[in-house]
Amino acid sequence: MKLLVVDDAKLIHFMVKKILKEAGIDGIEIQDAFDGNQAADIAKEFKPDLVLLDVVMPEKDGIEALRSIKEDNPDVKVIMLSSMGTSQKVSEALKLGANAFIQKPFDEEELCALFRKEM
Amino acid sequence: MGIKFFGHHLLDEGKLTAEQLSEAVDYQNSKNLSLGQIAVREKLLTAKEAELINNKQQTLDKPFGEIAISLGLLSEIDTDEILETQKQEKVYFGEVLILKGFMSEELMNKELNKFNQEQEEESIELNEDVDDIDQDAVIKNTIIVLKTLYTRVIHDHIKLVAINDKYKERSGLIALQKMRGNLNLDFAIQTEDSLSFAISKELLRTEFHEIDDIVQDIICEFANIVLGNIAVKFNEWSVDVDLTPPSIIPEEIFHMQEYNTFDFTTTHGNLTLYLKI
Numbered sequence: 001m002k003l004l005v006v007d008d009a010k011l012i013h014f015m016v017k018k019i020l021k022e023a024g025i026d027g028i029e030i031q032d033a034f035d036g037n038q039a040a041d042i043a044k045e046f047k048p049d050l051v052l053l054d055v056v057m058p059e060k061d062g063i064e065a066l067r068s069i070k071e072d073n074p075d076v077k078v079i080m081l082s083s084m085g086t087s088q089k090v091s092e093a094l095k096l097g098a099n100a101f102i103q104k105p106f107d108e109e110e111l112c113a114l115f116r117k118e119m
Numbered sequence: 120m121g122i123k124f125f126g127h128h129l130l131d132e133g134k135l136t137a138e139q140l141s142e143a144v145d146y147q148n149s150k151n152l153s154l155g156q157i158a159v160r161e162k163l164l165t166a167k168e169a170e171l172i173n174n175k176q177q178t179l180d181k182p183f184g185e186i187a188i189s190l191g192l193l194s195e196i197d198t199d200e201i202l203e204t205q206k207q208e209k210v211y212f213g214e215v216l217i218l219k220g221f222m223s224e225e226l227m228n229k230e231l232n233k234f235n236q237e238q239e240e241e242s243i244e245l246n247e248d249v250d251d252i253d254q255d256a257v258i259k260n261t262i263i264v265l266k267t268l269y270t271r272v273i274h275d276h277i278k279l280v281a282i283n284d285k286y287k288e289r290s291g292l293i294a295l296q297k298m299r300g301n302l303n304l305d306f307a308i309q310t311e312d313s314l315s316f317a318i319s320k321e322l323l324r325t326e327f328h329e330i331d332d333i334v335q336d337i338i339c340e341f342a343n344i345v346l347g348n349i350a351v352k353f354n355e356w357s358v359d360v361d362l363t364p365p366s367i368i369p370e371e372i373f374h375m376q377e378y379n380t381f382d383f384t385t386t387h388g389n390l391t392l393y394l395k396i
Contacts (some may be wrong), residue, residue, distance in 0.1 A: 008364055009340035010333060014323055019150070056343060056362045079191075083347020084362060086354040087181075090189050103304030103351070105345045107128050110190075 001031045002087050004048035005067065006039040008057045012081070015050065016111070023112045025119070036060025040068035048076060050118050053098070055082035055089055065093055070097045077118055081106065125212050128234045135221060143215045150210040154183040157201050157208075158193065168192050181351075254396050257304065257353070262381060264349045265308075265392060269385070272344070273321045277390065281382040289382075289391050291315060292335060293341035295368045300360030304351060305395040308342050308374070314388030339365040 006086050013032050020028060031046050033039035037059045043051065051069060055062035066078055078098045082089070085103035093101055102110065126144060129135035135143075149341060152160070164172075164187070177188050182386035184202065187193035193201075213227045222230075262279065269277045281287060291311040298304040310318065319327045319337045327334050342365045350360050378393035 009343065010336045010342045011322060014333075018324070056347065056364055058364045061361075083344045083351075085181075085189065085347070085351050086359070087185065088354070088359055090185070094188065101189035103189070104347065105268065 001027065001050060002029050002031070002048040004039065004043055004046060004051045006033040006036070006057070006062070007053060007081070008034050009054070010034075012052075012054065019108050019111055020115065023108075023115075025112065027119070028115070036062060036065030036068075039065045040072075043069045043076070044045040044072055047073065050115075051076060051078045052081050053078055055080060055084045055093075056060055063089065063096065066093060066096050066098060069117060077108060080112060125231065125234050128237070129216075129230060131292065132230065134226065134230055136349070139216075139219070139221045143212065143219060143221065145220065146210055147210055147215050150206065150208075150265040152205065154198075154201050154205060157204050158187075158197075161204070163197050163201065164192060164280070209303055241242050257302070257396055258379065258381075258394060260352050261304075261306070261349050261394060262392070264352055265345050266383075268348060269390075272341070273323075273385075273387075275317070275386050277383050277385045279381060280384050281380075282382055284382060287380070287382055287391075289386075289389070292330065292338050293368045293370060293373050293393075294339045294365050296339075296342050296346050296365035297363040297372070298346060298350060298360045300358065302358045302360055303394075304349075304394070306342070306346050306349070307368070307378070307391070308338070308345070309391040310338055311388035311390070313384060314390055317385075317387035323382070335367045339367060 005013050007013060017030065020026075031042055033042050033108070035057045039051070039053065040060070053062045053066060057065070060068075062082060064082060066080070069076060069078065074097065080093045080098050080101040081104065082101070083104040085101060090101045100114070102114075124139045126135065130137065130140055135228040146239050155164065155173055158164040172183055172186050172190070172192065175190075176183055184193065184198040184236055188195060190199055213231055216222050216227055217224050266277050267348045269275065278354045289309055291309050292315055293307050295305070298306065309320065315330060315334050316327045316340055318341055319325070319334045322337055322341070323333075343362070346365075350362060351366050353360065375393060380393045381392040381394070
């Protein structure tokens with residue numbers, strides 16, 4: 001499975017890798033992006049199966065990045081991972097085709113369960 | 120006057136005894152299932168998934184259906200169906216009173232009309248409050264969210280010790296983030312180095328001994344998690360906002376005199392919250 005992690009916080013990239021490693025979930029090829037523009041560009045080339053996408057980011061925010069990523073690849077699964085879980089953002093993301101919206105701070109088990117479900 | 124339930128109105132009016140109220144409530148609770156219970160009964164969720172949503176609900180303060188949809192556990196159609204089932208199966212308190220023989224239908228309807236009229240007047244007062252969110256409410260809720268998240272994420276105690284103390288000496292990283300929309304809030308947290316290390320260790324489970332890029336990044340992300348959750352809290356007041364990404368600001372260019380300051384102590388060091396509304 002190909003996973004694209006999009007977050008301006010390096011912490012989240014470290015955490016995702018650490019969680020996967022500690023849970024013994026392997027066989028995932030991971031690419032990192034740190035803003036919305038970079039995410040859209042990488043998604044075109046990398047063609048991920050799953051995208052973990054933050055909302056509050058520089059350049060292009062997660063909602064705009066979601067729009068671009070889904071335009072290029074409507075079948076990609078996208079999980080929003082953000083502290084900005086206001087009803088407007090959640091509803092906008094789901095309408096644009098996000099599969100789930102996890103509000104930070106998140107439980108490690110919740111993320112692992114999600115990876116296992118998508119693999 | 121605070122919001123009250125129909126049962127309390129009847130109790131206040133002397134139309135129902137405390138024992139009858141308790142019996143009626145117990146009966147109603149046994150008949151009216153929660154959305155989670157219905158979803159499990161209809162095999163749309165497992166008991167574990169329903170429990171996960173219930174746990175999330177306690178921290179996120181959002182409706183069950185909204186959380187289930189956001190986690191991808193229920194579709195909007197499923198949620199609507201469960202809500203419809205719950206509505207159809209719902210046993211109203213007034214029906215229980217008649218069924219139990221505690222009062223006649225005529226008396227129940229008369230009291231219900233009286234109660235509804237009181238509630239309507241109350242709701243007008245509440246709506247006026249919502250249109251006029253005062254600075255104190257913003258500050259109070261910001262502090263509550265910060266304390267709740269600090270305790271939940273860092274597993275440590277935090278205590279507010281001073282407000283707007285001009286003479287307090289402070290040090291450490293300052294992470295600044297702005298909320299913009301129909302409520303503008305400049306929000307910053309300053310964490311003493313010892314606390315920055317403790318937060319970083321808790322989040323990444325790695326020891327840190329110097330303030331490097333990773334520690335700065337972690338403090339920014341901690342600020343972002345707090346402010347995002349504050350935005351969610353304000354969302355309950357119909358406040359719609361966006362957030363700028365957080366950044367570390369050098370102390371010499373941070374105009375702290377423009378902010379309200381709130382100093383907290385924790386086991387690992389001091390934390391200062393700066394707010395400008």
